[in-house]
Amino acid sequence: xxxxxxHTPLKRCSMLTKRIIPCLDIKHGRxxxxxxxxxxxxxxxxxxxxxxxxxxxxxxxxxxxxxxTLEGRSTFLKVVExxxxxxxxxxxxxxxxxxxxxxxxxxxxxxxxxxVNTAAIIDPSLIDxxxxxxxxxxxxxxxxxxxxxxxxxxxxxxxxxxxxKIAIQWAKEVYHRGAGEILLTSFTADGxxxxxxxxxxxxxxxxxxxxxxxxxxxxxxxxxxxxFTKGQADAALAAGIFHYGVVSIAxxxxxLAKNGISVR
Numbered sequence: 001x002x003x004x005x006x007h008t009p010l011k012r013c014s015m016l017t018k019r020i021i022p023c024l025d026i027k028h029g030r031x032x033x034x035x036x037x038x039x040x041x042x043x044x045x046x047x048x049x050x051x052x053x054x055x056x057x058x059x060x061x062x063x064x065x066x067x068x069t070l071e072g073r074s075t076f077l078k079v080v081e082x083x084x085x086x087x088x089x090x091x092x093x094x095x096x097x098x099x100x101x102x103x104x105x106x107x108x109x110x111x112x113x114x115x116v117n118t119a120a121i122i123d124p125s126l127i128d129x130x131x132x133x134x135x136x137x138x139x140x141x142x143x144x145x146x147x148x149x150x151x152x153x154x155x156x157x158x159x160x161x162x163x164x165k166i167a168i169q170w171a172k173e174v175y176h177r178g179a180g181e182i183l184l185t186s187f188t189a190d191g192x193x194x195x196x197x198x199x200x201x202x203x204x205x206x207x208x209x210x211x212x213x214x215x216x217x218x219x220x221x222x223x224x225x226x227x228f229t230k231g232q233a234d235a236a237l238a239a240g241i242f243h244y245g246v247v248s249i250a251x252x253x254x255x256l257a258k259n260g261i262s263v264r
Contacts, residue, residue, distance in 0.1 A: 018235060117144065
């Protein structure tokens with residue numbers, strides 16, 4: 001399922017219908033939220049939150065076990081099963097996924113897609129194998145990027161380790177290897193509520209011919225408009241502002257519709 005490396009994708013700048021995706025960062029079975037994955041605070045039961053978002057207009061959900069890689073644990077299956085039973089929208093699961101068997105188990109318990117990150121950095125051929133075994137549509141590659149002053153560097157191990165990889169180059173590689181989507185998180189903006197990192201989002205979005213989900217920095221409806229227009233993202237992911245009621249999904253969607261953005 002990998003793509004020809006000689007192929008240069010058309011510049012996307014997509015006007016497809018946009019998606020709003022709440023993210024549940026999960027640690028030890030509880031939803032948490034912090035800044036750049038630090039200073040974590042409890043944000044509630046993931047199954048209850050997932051059900052609420054499903055009812056309140058979320059287009060998809062993302063569940064990330066944010067300490068799975070660091071602690072060497074496999075991704076939680078019980079939470080996945082319970083969320084699958086509680087929601088009527090697609091959801092993606094990530095955290096500590098490094099084998100075909102883990103993906104098989106997650107999909108069998110109700111996940112629609114899986115997200116890989118550190119394991120794919122360590123062994124990029126994992127992307128090829130997963131895409132071949134399960135189809136591109138199931139495989140999301142998460143890219144955590146931090147601006148170092150001169151470049152956007154890919155981070156691994158829940159953002160704790162620099163890799164030396166340049167974010168846009170890694171995005172192109174995962175696209176060619178068969179990723180179906182890219183989840184691009186700006187660690188520079190994460191938790192700031194000052195807006196998405198529009199420059200790197202646009203660069204990645206217009207360099208690959210697959211959907212790009214922007215993450216990190218959402219604080220108000222205008223930030224979603226910016227990331228869809230200036231950042232050219234296909235979807236936008238947020239956590240804290242939804243968990244703590246800063247803004248609702250309905251309000252974001254109404255604002256986008258008022259400003260000419262087609263949302264699901």
